[in-house]
Amino acid sequence: MARIAPSILSADFAALGDAIARVEAGGADLLHVDVMDGHFVPNLTLGPPIIESIRKRTRLPLDVHLMIEEPERWVETYVRAGADLVTVHVEAATHLQRCLAQVREAGARAGVALNPATPAGTLQCVLDDLDLVLVMSVNPGFGGQSFIPSAYGKIREIRQLLGDRLVEVSVDGGVKQDNAGALARAGASVLVAGSAIFGSPDPAQEVRALRSASEVPK
Numbered sequence: 001m002a003r004i005a006p007s008i009l010s011a012d013f014a015a016l017g018d019a020i021a022r023v024e025a026g027g028a029d030l031l032h033v034d035v036m037d038g039h040f041v042p043n044l045t046l047g048p049p050i051i052e053s054i055r056k057r058t059r060l061p062l063d064v065h066l067m068i069e070e071p072e073r074w075v076e077t078y079v080r081a082g083a084d085l086v087t088v089h090v091e092a093a094t095h096l097q098r099c100l101a102q103v104r105e106a107g108a109r110a111g112v113a114l115n116p117a118t119p120a121g122t123l124q125c126v127l128d129d130l131d132l133v134l135v136m137s138v139n140p141g142f143g144g145q146s147f148i149p150s151a152y153g154k155i156r157e158i159r160q161l162l163g164d165r166l167v168e169v170s171v172d173g174g175v176k177q178d179n180a181g182a183l184a185r186a187g188a189s190v191l192v193a194g195s196a197i198f199g200s201p202d203p204a205q206e207v208r209a210l211r212s213a214s215e216v217p218k
Contacts, residue, residue, distance in 0.1 A: 002184045002191045002214035003029035004207050005063055007172065008054070009045065010194030017057050019198060026204030027211065030061040030085075032172065032192045034140075035078070037068035040092050041140045048081040055082030063132075063192075065113060065172070067140050068092065072099045079106040087111030087134050090122050100129040111170070115140065116148050120157040130167050132190070133158050138173030147174025152186045159187035180213035188214075 006028050011019035020031065033051060038044040051064060064083035066074065071088040072095070078086055086103045090112050093099040103110040111132035112123060116139055123133065135158065137151035151171060158169055170190035171183050180191055193210055200206040 001211060001216065002180065002189055003168075004211050004214075005030045005032040005170065005190050005192045006197045006203070006207065007032040007034060007192050007194035008198075009034045010198040012198070016054070019203065020054065020058050020060075022203045023197060023207050024058055024060055026207030028060060028207050030063050030190075031058065032194075033062055033064045033083075035064060035066050035068060036140075040069045040089065041067045048077050051078060051081035051083060061085065063087065063111070063170075065111075065134065066092075067113075072102055075099065075102045076106045079103070079108045083108050085109040085111055085132060087113050087132060089113045089115065091115055091118060097126050097129055100126060104129075113140075113172075114154070116150065120154050120161060123158065123161060127162060127165060127167075130162075130165075132168040132170055133162070134170045134172055134192075135188070136173055137171050137175070140173075145174055147176075147179060152182065155183065155186040155188050175210075177209055177213040180210050181216065184214040184216050 006023040036043045036045040061084040063085045064078050065087045086108045100110040109131035113134035138145035168189045171188045172192035175191050175193040176196045197203050197206045
């Protein structure tokens with residue numbers, strides 16, 4: 001059964017505290033927070049002050065996904081703001097191993113994200129520096145996009161690369177009840193869902209339903 005990470009990009013920012021409280025009540029395992037700079041991806045979102053505000057409203061771990069150029073310049077700032085896990089893109093971090101070390105030295109867990117067209121093999125030289133791999137199953141920048149099926153094969157390939165390392169594999173983009181089980185069977189241990197949860201009339205129930213849908217028969 002996968003852990004569920006609601007993506008607040010799809011929440012109502014005018015009532016963000018209430019939205020977080022709803023998914024927390026539904027048993028969410030962590031919150032996924034997308035940071036976009038308008039350069040690496042064609043959208044702008046939130047910055048460190050919002051992370052600080054979220055940190056005060058929840059005890060859930062904050063998984064901060066940096067979709068930004070030169071992430072190494074911002075790692076310490078986001079950890080200070082309250083990030084428990086910082087995920088950087090392999091496509092954006094010129095010195096990836098150094099950036100991951102920077103995250104851990106700042107006191108957070110370190111993750112790497114792969115865009116849909118980026119092969120799993122790009123992780124080969126940093127496998128021992130990872131706490132999480134995030135497979136993008138849409139092209140990043142906007143919520144509500146359709147799932148790209150090639151993510152299934154990439155998740156399986158990453159699981160094989162990781163071997164017995166205790167590294168989580170997360171998937172983000174177009175995650176819904178109807179693909180949650182297949183994603184978990186492929187090897188995803190964290191499901192990031194935005195519009196599926198926050199677009200639901202009952203986000204708490206949707207969190208529970210996604211977790212149930214991800215259960216893999218023994």
